[in-house]
Amino acid sequence: MGFGIFNTNAQNVDVQQNPVLFTDRDYCISGDTVWFKVWLQTSEKNSGNVVRVQLDGKNNKLISGVAVKSFEGWAAGFIAVPDSLSTGQYFLTAFLNAQRNKSELELVSKSLLVYNRFAENIAEMEIYQPDEILQKTDDQIMILNTNKEKYLPGEKVEINIELNKEIDCKWFVVKATLIDPLAHEIRGNFKFKVESLNSFIPDFHENNGLLLSGKVTDLNGNIPSNALVTLSAGEIQPFFDYYFLGENGDFHFFLKDAIGNADVVLQVVSNDKNSYFIQLDNNYLRRKDLINTQQKVLKQDQIEFINTAIKANFAHRLFNPSTSVRPEIFEMPSRFLMPFYGQPSQHVVPEEFIDLPDFREISRELLPGFQYRIKNDEITFRMINSRQKIFFEEEPLRLINGIPVFKNDLFAGLKSTDINYIDLVLNERIYGDLIFNGVLEVSLIDKSNLWLTQQPNVFQFNVSFLQPNRKPGNFIQKNLNETQPDMRQVYFWELLKVESLQNIGFYLSDRKGKIEISIEGFTGKNEFFHTSKMIEVK
Amino acid sequence: MMNMEKYLLFHFVVLLHMISMAQNSGLSGVNLTQNSNRLQGKLTGEVFYLSLTSNTSHFLQPDWIEGTITLKDGDVFEGIRMRYMAFGDELVAYNSNIHKLFIVDKNTVQQFTFKTSLKSGNFAERKFINLDSLEIFTDGTYFEELYSGKVKLLAFYQIGETKVSPYIDSTGKICDTEFLLKTIYYVMSGSKDLTRVQLKNRSLFILYPENKKEIRKLLRKNKIDIIDESSAVRAFDLLDVNGFLK
Numbered sequence: 001m002g003f004g005i006f007n008t009n010a011q012n013v014d015v016q017q018n019p020v021l022f023t024d025r026d027y028c029i030s031g032d033t034v035w036f037k038v039w040l041q042t043s044e045k046n047s048g049n050v051v052r053v054q055l056d057g058k059n060n061k062l063i064s065g066v067a068v069k070s071f072e073g074w075a076a077g078f079i080a081v082p083d084s085l086s087t088g089q090y091f092l093t094a095f096l097n098a099q100r101n102k103s104e105l106e107l108v109s110k111s112l113l114v115y116n117r118f119a120e121n122i123a124e125m126e127i128y129q130p131d132e133i134l135q136k137t138d139d140q141i142m143i144l145n146t147n148k149e150k151y152l153p154g155e156k157v158e159i160n161i162e163l164n165k166e167i168d169c170k171w172f173v174v175k176a177t178l179i180d181p182l183a184h185e186i187r188g189n190f191k192f193k194v195e196s197l198n199s200f201i202p203d204f205h206e207n208n209g210l211l212l213s214g215k216v217t218d219l220n221g222n223i224p225s226n227a228l229v230t231l232s233a234g235e236i237q238p239f240f241d242y243y244f245l246g247e248n249g250d251f252h253f254f255l256k257d258a259i260g261n262a263d264v265v266l267q268v269v270s271n272d273k274n275s276y277f278i279q280l281d282n283n284y285l286r287r288k289d290l291i292n293t294q295q296k297v298l299k300q301d302q303i304e305f306i307n308t309a310i311k312a313n314f315a316h317r318l319f320n321p322s323t324s325v326r327p328e329i330f331e332m333p334s335r336f337l338m339p340f341y342g343q344p345s346q347h348v349v350p351e352e353f354i355d356l357p358d359f360r361e362i363s364r365e366l367l368p369g370f371q372y373r374i375k376n377d378e379i380t381f382r383m384i385n386s387r388q389k390i391f392f393e394e395e396p397l398r399l400i401n402g403i404p405v406f407k408n409d410l411f412a413g414l415k416s417t418d419i420n421y422i423d424l425v426l427n428e429r430i431y432g433d434l435i436f437n438g439v440l441e442v443s444l445i446d447k448s449n450l451w452l453t454q455q456p457n458v459f460q461f462n463v464s465f466l467q468p469n470r471k472p473g474n475f476i477q478k479n480l481n482e483t484q485p486d487m488r489q490v491y492f493w494e495l496l497k498v499e500s501l502q503n504i505g506f507y508l509s510d511r512k513g514k515i516e517i518s519i520e521g522f523t524g525k526n527e528f529f530h531t532s533k534m535i536e537v538k
Numbered sequence: 539m540m541n542m543e544k545y546l547l548f549h550f551v552v553l554l555h556m557i558s559m560a561q562n563s564g565l566s567g568v569n570l571t572q573n574s575n576r577l578q579g580k581l582t583g584e585v586f587y588l589s590l591t592s593n594t595s596h597f598l599q600p601d602w603i604e605g606t607i608t609l610k611d612g613d614v615f616e617g618i619r620m621r622y623m624a625f626g627d628e629l630v631a632y633n634s635n636i637h638k639l640f641i642v643d644k645n646t647v648q649q650f651t652f653k654t655s656l657k658s659g660n661f662a663e664r665k666f667i668n669l670d671s672l673e674i675f676t677d678g679t680y681f682e683e684l685y686s687g688k689v690k691l692l693a694f695y696q697i698g699e700t701k702v703s704p705y706i707d708s709t710g711k712i713c714d715t716e717f718l719l720k721t722i723y724y725v726m727s728g729s730k731d732l733t734r735v736q737l738k739n740r741s742l743f744i745l746y747p748e749n750k751k752e753i754r755k756l757l758r759k760n761k762i763d764i765i766d767e768s769s770a771v772r773a774f775d776l777l778d779v780n781g782f783l784k
Binding site: 202204211226228230241242243244246252253254256269335336337338340342343387397404427428429430431432433434435436 | 565569570571572573574575576577578579580581582583584585609610611633635636638640643645646
């Protein structure tokens with residue numbers, strides 16, 4: 001979407017306060033990828049530079065949510081629409097975490113019509129039709145000309161833009177897309193009053209990182225007291241943090257510069273023997289009021305368009321099987337040039353020595369200052385305090401692959417060939433308000449962490465952090481093979497500066513219908529503008 | 539009575555068990571509260587135990603002062619009570635939540651600042667930078683930044699233990715060493731070369747021999763004679779404004 005019509009004055013108020021969302025399409029087939037751009041009008045330093053974009057259904061059910069980092073006021077990313085999503089109207093909304101606890105928050109959402117790719121002859125749909133849709137009028141900031149008005153499939157469209165030079169325009173979102181008659185009929189942006197789904201998530205200003213929130217309860221739903229949650233993530237240089245549970249059993253972590261998907265390990269540490277559960281919270285907003293939808297009987301041209309679009313999508317998948325965006329590898333640069341537990345007093349690589357069959361032998365032969373004791377079948381570790389030249393009374397912080405371990409017998413069977421390296425920190429360390437009486441870190445060659453299943457109150461989650469910077473490549477007409485169909489519906493989708501507005505052109509696909517070319521953006525005074533032109537492919 | 543003893547013994551054993559479980563975790567945090575949470579990050583370091591000798595002889599400041607620590611990743615911690623330990627070149631901070639002193643991990647620190655009161659009643663901010671953060675990769679050293687312009691005037695404070703004639707110290711003990719503070723000054727050029735200097739006009743003439751006459755004339759005209767840090771800062775500022783520093 002993005003070619004909805006706005007009331008410029010209303011939009012100026014929103015522009016001052018809220019992120020402005022642009023999308024490359026206002027309809028899609030389930031399984032498609034929707035690309036978006038977001039303009040952050042507010043100062044990034046004040047509110048954070050990470051934008052969250054969510055896709056939800058009419059009943060406030062969250063379908064998908066992503067977080068992207070902005071650069072020079074603009075953020076760009078994508079949402080993968082689930083393959084199994086049923087036909088219906090959905091909404092895309094952009095927001096900053098810093099906004100979540102505002103008492104009266106109104107956000108502008110964009111409608112996205114999804115047609116399930118297995119549906120046939122969709123003749124009616126439930127559509128939200130509010131009393132008032134934000135409409136926009138064409139501004140006279142520029143004049144769009146094309147080399148023709150009517151084209152044949154596959155032809156090249158050349159755009160000429162006459163800019164009103166009195167207006168200082170900085171950025172332009174240029175889009176050319178095939179029109180869905182139904183989406184075009186209900187086009188517009190929808191303003192909703194929204195609220196945080198989870199009031200315990202703080203309105204933390206997310207700068208260059210992501211807030212991860214969750215809750216801890218026991219089997220009966222009770223909240224533990226005096227417990228903390230630890231988080232471990234990353235393989236090469238593990239990240240660690242802790243959170244002392246709030247009165248609602250909530251915890252929050254901020255992972256700076258964390259990009260991609262990662263398995264994070266969360267553990268509940270408390271003085272009792274209870275079993276606990278951890279649930280991660282979805283960080284999204286919901287509409288305060290239910291929206292009233294009405295069953296809309298579709299017109300013939302709308303039905304035909306949808307049928308054609310589904311078939312075109314099928315054909316496109318047939319000839320382009322690998323077009324979905326894959327989950328990303330995790331990247332999170334370490335904050336400092338040393339592990340979170342401190343510079344090791346000893347760094348031992350067992351591979352450099354004779355192979356030893358178990359950890360008791362390893363500690364005896366390779367780890368001076370570390371004692372491995374067995375008493376009454378119980379294994380205990382003791383470490384020497386190198387400053388005071390005496391052994392610590394308490395056990396050290398024990399880590400395997402950067403994850404705290406509380407059962408010493410997990411170390412017992414480790415042999416030299418299992419271990420990448422061992423770090424010993426032979427002094428008393430402070431990490432925030434935590435004190436470590438020495439540290440033992442065993443980094444294993446196998447990072448799968450299957451040993452975690454033997455630890456109580458430990459949970460592993462796959463978490464999506466900041467979305468890596470990706471550009472859509474499927475708009476470009478790359479398939480010049482005349483025997484393969486070109487079923488694109490989006491032909492051009494770029495954020496351009498004024499000097500790049502010359503000589504814009506794109507190739508049409510094999511699909512016929514009306515195409516809208518639109519240019520939207522902001523003037524130097526941060527006023528929103530919109531201009532569009534229709535052409536036809538017959 | 540026997541029942542009471544059994545009752546007390548039972549609960550004592552349970553209590554011991556609970557304490558030992560907390561110890562077995564390897565995470566010790568006696569006074570953890572919501573104040574222990576800080577989403578942006580935590581300060582880390584090695585626990586430090588203050589002795590009578592270290593308290594009186596090892597630190598630049600006579601007492602704990604409140605300041606700000608800026609880490610290399612941009613995280614800023616304000617309101618931290620700290621002292622610079624010139625004997626050993628370390629920053630010692632106080633964690634008021636758990637009542638522990640600790641040596642802040644030097645390779646995480648970019649700089650620290652604190653205010654000192656002047657005789658006039660005003661406050662002056664003193665700024666210490668970690669040389670690593672200036673991309674001069676040594677094993678990390680804290681320098682006070684006295685002046686920052688096209689060049690930096692830096693001071694390195696070093697407390698060393700030196701042999702002296704035996705004497706009786708304040709505790710009545712016989713000692714034959716003293717802790718003495720030495721200050722060494724450096725000028726760091728734009729290309730990050732460090733040159734040791736003394737707080738004298740002559741140092742500037744040696745640093746910039748090609749402009750020796752002009753510098754001498756400028757200092758004389760402005761009645762600046764470098765004899766201490768304050769006059770040195772004024773001299774460097776004057777030369778910077780007039781384009782002599784490079």
